[in-house]
Amino acid sequence: MKSPLRKTHPLISVLNNSLYDLPAPMNLSIWWNFGSLLGLCLVTQIVTGLFLAMHYNSNVDLAFYSVSHISRDVNYGWLMRTIHANGASLFFVCIYLHTGRSMYYGSYLAQETWNIGIILLFLTMATAFLGYVLPWGQMSFWGATVITNLLSAIPYIGKTLVYWLWGGFSVSNATLSRFFVLHFVLPFVILALVVIHLLFLHETGSNNPLGISSNVSLIPFHVFYTVKDVVGFIILLISLTLICLFSPNLLTDPENYIPANPLSTPVHIQPEWYFLFAYAILRSIPNKLGGVIALLMSILILMLIPSLHYNTMRSNSFYPMNQTLFWTFLGIFLVLTWIGKQPVEDPFIWIGQTFSTLYFMYFLMSPLSSKVWDFFLFSQKS
Amino acid sequence: MATLVGRASKQALLRAHSSIIHQKANLSFKNLSKGKKWAVAAFGTLTAGGVGLAVALNTAVLASDLTLHPPKYPWDHAGLLSALDRASVRRGYQVYKQVCAACHSLEYMYYRNLVGEIMEEDEAKAEAAEIMVVDGPNDQGLMFERPGKLSDKFPKPYPNDEAARAANNGALPPDLTYIVNARHGGENYLFSILTGYCDPPAGVEVREGLHYNPYFPGGSIAMAQALYNEIIEYDDGTPATTSQLAKDVCTFLRWVAEPEHDTRKRMGIKAIMIFTVLLTSAYYMKRAKWAPLKTQKIAFKPR
Numbered sequence: 001m002k003s004p005l006r007k008t009h010p011l012i013s014v015l016n017n018s019l020y021d022l023p024a025p026m027n028l029s030i031w032w033n034f035g036s037l038l039g040l041c042l043v044t045q046i047v048t049g050l051f052l053a054m055h056y057n058s059n060v061d062l063a064f065y066s067v068s069h070i071s072r073d074v075n076y077g078w079l080m081r082t083i084h085a086n087g088a089s090l091f092f093v094c095i096y097l098h099t100g101r102s103m104y105y106g107s108y109l110a111q112e113t114w115n116i117g118i119i120l121l122f123l124t125m126a127t128a129f130l131g132y133v134l135p136w137g138q139m140s141f142w143g144a145t146v147i148t149n150l151l152s153a154i155p156y157i158g159k160t161l162v163y164w165l166w167g168g169f170s171v172s173n174a175t176l177s178r179f180f181v182l183h184f185v186l187p188f189v190i191l192a193l194v195v196i197h198l199l200f201l202h203e204t205g206s207n208n209p210l211g212i213s214s215n216v217s218l219i220p221f222h223v224f225y226t227v228k229d230v231v232g233f234i235i236l237l238i239s240l241t242l243i244c245l246f247s248p249n250l251l252t253d254p255e256n257y258i259p260a261n262p263l264s265t266p267v268h269i270q271p272e273w274y275f276l277f278a279y280a281i282l283r284s285i286p287n288k289l290g291g292v293i294a295l296l297m298s299i300l301i302l303m304l305i306p307s308l309h310y311n312t313m314r315s316n317s318f319y320p321m322n323q324t325l326f327w328t329f330l331g332i333f334l335v336l337t338w339i340g341k342q343p344v345e346d347p348f349i350w351i352g353q354t355f356s357t358l359y360f361m362y363f364l365m366s367p368l369s370s371k372v373w374d375f376f377l378f379s380q381k382s
Numbered sequence: 383m384a385t386l387v388g389r390a391s392k393q394a395l396l397r398a399h400s401s402i403i404h405q406k407a408n409l410s411f412k413n414l415s416k417g418k419k420w421a422v423a424a425f426g427t428l429t430a431g432g433v434g435l436a437v438a439l440n441t442a443v444l445a446s447d448l449t450l451h452p453p454k455y456p457w458d459h460a461g462l463l464s465a466l467d468r469a470s471v472r473r474g475y476q477v478y479k480q481v482c483a484a485c486h487s488l489e490y491m492y493y494r495n496l497v498g499e500i501m502e503e504d505e506a507k508a509e510a511a512e513i514m515v516v517d518g519p520n521d522q523g524l525m526f527e528r529p530g531k532l533s534d535k536f537p538k539p540y541p542n543d544e545a546a547r548a549a550n551n552g553a554l555p556p557d558l559t560y561i562v563n564a565r566h567g568g569e570n571y572l573f574s575i576l577t578g579y580c581d582p583p584a585g586v587e588v589r590e591g592l593h594y595n596p597y598f599p600g601g602s603i604a605m606a607q608a609l610y611n612e613i614i615e616y617d618d619g620t621p622a623t624t625s626q627l628a629k630d631v632c633t634f635l636r637w638v639a640e641p642e643h644d645t646r647k648r649m650g651i652k653a654i655m656i657f658t659v660l661l662t663s664a665y666y667m668k669r670a671k672w673a674p675l676k677t678q679k680i681a682f683k684p685r
Contacts, residue, residue, distance in 0.1 A: 026675060065490075068490045068559070068560075071642075072490060072495075072641060078642045078646070079642075079646075079649075219675065223671050224671060224672060224675070227664070227667055227668045227671050227672075228668055228672075230664045230667075230668070231661070231664045231665050231668050234657055234660050234661045234664055235661065237657060238654070238657045238661065241650060241653045241654065241657065242650075242654075245646050245647065245649055245650030245653060246462050246647065246650050248646070249563055252563075254563060254564050254565055254566050255564070257560040257563040257564035257639075258556075258560075258564050267599075331429075335432075335436070338436060342439075347439065348439070
């Protein structure tokens, strides 16, 4: 009997093994939808970004004007812009839920996949930050000034590094040009890393809510998960539609509708909502270098999770105490997001410091509590 | 239809025997021990208290905060499915042209933007022709003045920012193209500013050349009250009260900031209709494909 083309063709067979005949666990819950949703977000951002790049001008005298031109004069330019801007928010909703799912169900034990995922998270954050600078509004300019200045906290080379990054002695035309180039290139690096992320994932196979081996009951990816992913895609597109077409400025800072003015500092400088938790952690440390280290650690600490996993079972489904801790951690994340938006004054300072401490404590408390639970469950047998 | 019948019959065939004991989630607090009840109650109280505290802190009014926050007004276009009131936008343009344009620019607006939105093409051409534009160079290499065309931008009141500051006691009148989006509160803030001028309360001193307005951050604003009853006469005969003038110019400025406003909402309605059909179909298909797996029986028969 002749094998079908999808199994014999050298190129199509690769796609077939990844998206069609791929053996997948049969009990994947809705939380496993966010991987494919992130793929859709990335493609949407790249496509809309390409259309925007055709009309954008990365010169400090023209950037704001060109964005206005896109919104007012280019056919459906306003739609491309609002999808791109709000799509970034949706991207982060999906990426945080995807990371949270991996933490909850112990998917991080596929260590290569997890580490590439964290690099992807870092790159996505960098890309989003670079993109936020491009419209050259007040918050773009001052956000870029504050964040790039963080590098000056590095001993000895900090200041030189900041000047090198700026391409001058302040955030200026050179900075905007290079930020545009990097913002254009990084998504393609992300795309390449996504392929590697999937490559490693398919080496081990997907985890599942029970965290046990799926080899006893596998189903083909197509049609079961393709049809489930399509439902997810439509729900994501509905969410994007609701924001973009009914409330496009819901997540936008009004300051960014004012052209950048280096002589006028906004009263409150704050990043987009998806960076607020990290911003709150940064501001909680009274020392600049300490704040920058805490900021980096807020993400880098995710890399430690696999090393701290000593549980007998993989998934939190069997650890009620860890489940409580996890949802408390989500609460801490939300409180930090809220704190990042508040002015630096009491009581927000001490609330931020307390919750920053709790944020990092989670990563210690979670393995400890699973160890305690394991002790209660298994100590009688041994 | 076949799937429906199939599913119905399968469900009947696969109905579990009543003797099988089902494991059900037990969400009742009745069976909890006293200690656990206290722990759950304490946790609940703590969470609710924390959320309450956060809400209270978020909405706190500080004594140092002297700025009055604008109330929310019932704008005709504020609804999810509401369009801009075009007659109001047109009247607002008249207010802008006769009052605001003396100091404020609309840097990103062209006369062509008026066509088909609030004016006929001929009207907009006549409107543009009222201004004189420096053009050139001509065949002799000289700049010359000509009447405006649809492709021309709205004129600026001052040649540059320095001239604007010099004419306004050091204050720079902001460009109004994106003013509705560039201020917290949008139209509500603008309406409140335009209609909120009053005498300063006892103990508040306003520097010379400034004016008291409780809605402006700090309370002192360089712009004097610009709108008064009957300051202009509307072409359509609408009584030009201060609040009517303010409402119309705010609606006009919403349109200026978002010319796509109505198209956007119309597109939203269409998209939701299409996505509803797609979601229903996709969800049905998903259920149909997964039904055999979800309803399968796995028997374990140890020998």
